[in-house]
Amino acid sequence: MKISLEEMLAFVSVVDTGSISAAAEQLQQTASGVSRALGRLEGKLAVTLLRRTTRRLELTEEGQVFLTQARRILASVEEAEEQMALRRQVPAGRLRVNTASPFMLHVIVPLIGDFRAQYPQIELELNSDDRFIDLLERRTDLAIRIGTLADSSLHARPLCASRRRVLASPAYLERHGIPVSVEALEGHSLIGFTEPESLNEWPLRHDQSDHWKITPTLRASSGDTHRALALAGQGLVCLSDFMTEADRTRGDLVEVLAEQRVEVRQPINAVYYRNSPLASRITCFLDFLSERLRGKIK
Structure with missing residues (x-):
């Protein structure tokens, strides 16, 4: 059975605070819950990480080795969370957009300069097809389709007509x-x-x-x-x-x-798969298009 981040965090917190009760207070958990997490961790690793005495807890040699790796893993997780939070505030990453060639040339391309100036950290990939495509197969984040939609598995956001x-x-x-x-x-x-x-x-x-x-x-x-x-x-x-x-x-x-x-x-819709919250780079492109196209195309 693989160890969990919760068990790893309990171990590091106990080491940092010096006791199970202090770690429990820091993690806003019960002392028994932290103790059980430590027990599960040692059981899964099949080693003793902390030597418990009546006065304090001491790291074993194995515990010292594991502590270094645990700190590195937890820091990486924290960094990843911070990066995701930053992306929500400042949209970034690659955004793949697909639409018919005429709409791309006459509508999307003239707007790209303003969009890139507003969102410089988004890397755009613009693809054109004159027929409908499979978004997953073509690794497309967002497609703009003209006419009546038939694929009910897609979410659609009306842009204009x-x-x-x-x-x-x-x-x-x-x-x-x-x-x-x-x-x-x-x-x-x-x-x-x-x-x-x-x-x-x-x-x-x-x-x-x-x-x-x-x-x-x-x-x-x-x-x-x-x-x-x-x-x-x-x-x-x-x-x-x-x-x-x-x-x-x-x-x-x-x-x-x-x-x-x-x-x-003819209705013009932005379509996408939505099995989870949309990435901010997709949301901001949708909002940008909606604002620019509202009332512009009759």
């Missing part, structure tokens, strides 16, 4: 004309996603439904590829506002069929 709208470049519309109805899209170059297929349902109201299932003329897996193709005048796209705000402000992309747009907002 973003609408999708149909866009094209002025150059494309000048060459091919502006579609005046949802049905007129069939005569245009439509850029769709390779997966998931649900992203090829555009939030446009028409006679039969509140969404329009497109037949893509051109497909790509990444939202940033869609954006680049649209900016290059290759067709119409349906993208989240967080990716195109600057483009729309500059007039590089303009909305098409705005009156037919259905207000569908």
Whole structure:
């Protein structure tokens, strides 16, 4: 049977205070409890650590050797506890964050400078995937996911929401004309996603439904590829506002069929496993994102 820290602490306290009763007072325990802890320790080690006389306690040779090691172990435990307490006060350590490439580039990256200035002891590791990943398998502390969540084993913290709208470049519309109805899209170059297929349902109201299932003329897996193709005048796209705000402000992309747009907002959540209290480095990143994204993405 392995010895416990409680037994080791009882032994060191008795040595330091000079008696079992004094050690008991220091540890806020009963004298009998400290005596039993010492007895268990000696039994597990199969040695006598303290020689008890009527007037005092003396260390045996084995006790002297064990005392040195016990002090070192207890000091290491105390140091570890202090380090954890310090981390709670000053978040530190590696933080692995995963999200889709467009959200990483257009939302997270512009905020990183401020976050690092505020939390210089946190070592960030930023990874991008355009599909959902297994957090445990990829050793990820935190993932940011866009759309409806399906994994019930994850805890989620809502960050914001973003609408999708149909866009094209002025150059494309000048060459091919502006579609005046949802049905007129069939005569245009439509850029769709390779997966998931649900992203090829555009939030446009028409006679039969509140969404329009497109037949893509051109497909790509990444939202940033869609954006680049649209900016290059290759067709119409349906993208989240967080990716195109600057483009729309500059007039590089303009909305098409705005009156037919259905207000569908994609939820954006931070997800993580939580089997114990969250590390402070994760909590502070969540709080930072929540504050910065509140009301910023529409």
